[in-house]
Amino acid sequence: MTTPVLSGIHHIKIPVTDLARSVAWYGQVFGFQTTIEFPDADGVARGVAGTAPGLGETMIAFRVNPTAAEGCQGFDPVSFAVDGKDDIEAWAARLDELGVRRSPVIEASIGWLLVFDDPDGLTLHLYSWAEHGIDQSHRPGYGRPAAH
Incomplete structure (x- = not known):
C-alpha cells in the first residue's frame, strides 16, 4: 500500500495559562493575529487560532491548559524557520x-539558532534554513547522520 502524501502543517497548538497574555506576547514578538476563537459551553473563549507573518497557511493556536503548559516548560516543540x-x-x-531574554546566536547542528521562552516557559527556536557548514556531529546533543 502506498503512503498518502502530507500537504504541510495545518496548525501548531500551544498550551497556555493566560490566553490574553500569550496572545499579546505572540502578537508583539511574531505579529500574531487572532482569526478564530473557540468558546467553551459557558461562552468564554479559552482557545484561539490565527496567523503570523511568514508562516503561510500554517496557523498558531493557543488553548488554556495550565497542566499541559506547566508540563511543557523548557521543552522546544517547534522551531520557526x-x-x-x-x-x-x-x-x-x-x-x-x-x-x-534569549540565547546568543548558536551554531547548531546544521544552521544558526536562537533560543528563548514564551511567557509560560515553553522554549521556542528560530532556526536558519541556511547551513553554516560546520560539522557538529561530535558534540553531545547535536545531530549526526542517521545510521540505516
Whole structure:
C-alpha cells in the first residue's frame, strides 16, 4: 500500500495559562493575529487560532491548559524557520528591543539558532534554513547522520 502524501502543517497548538497574555506576547514578538476563537459551553473563549507573518497557511493556536503548559516548560516543540544568519541576528536585535531574554546566536547542528521562552516557559527556536557548514556531529546533543 502506498503512503498518502502530507500537504504541510495545518496548525501548531500551544498550551497556555493566560490566553490574553500569550496572545499579546505572540502578537508583539511574531505579529500574531487572532482569526478564530473557540468558546467553551459557558461562552468564554479559552482557545484561539490565527496567523503570523511568514508562516503561510500554517496557523498558531493557543488553548488554556495550565497542566499541559506547566508540563511543557523548557521543552522546544517547534522551531520557526528564518532564511539565514543575518535573519537570526535581526531577530536577536528584535528580541533585545522587546526585552525578551534569549540565547546568543548558536551554531547548531546544521544552521544558526536562537533560543528563548514564551511567557509560560515553553522554549521556542528560530532556526536558519541556511547551513553554516560546520560539522557538529561530535558534540553531545547535536545531530549526526542517521545510521540505516
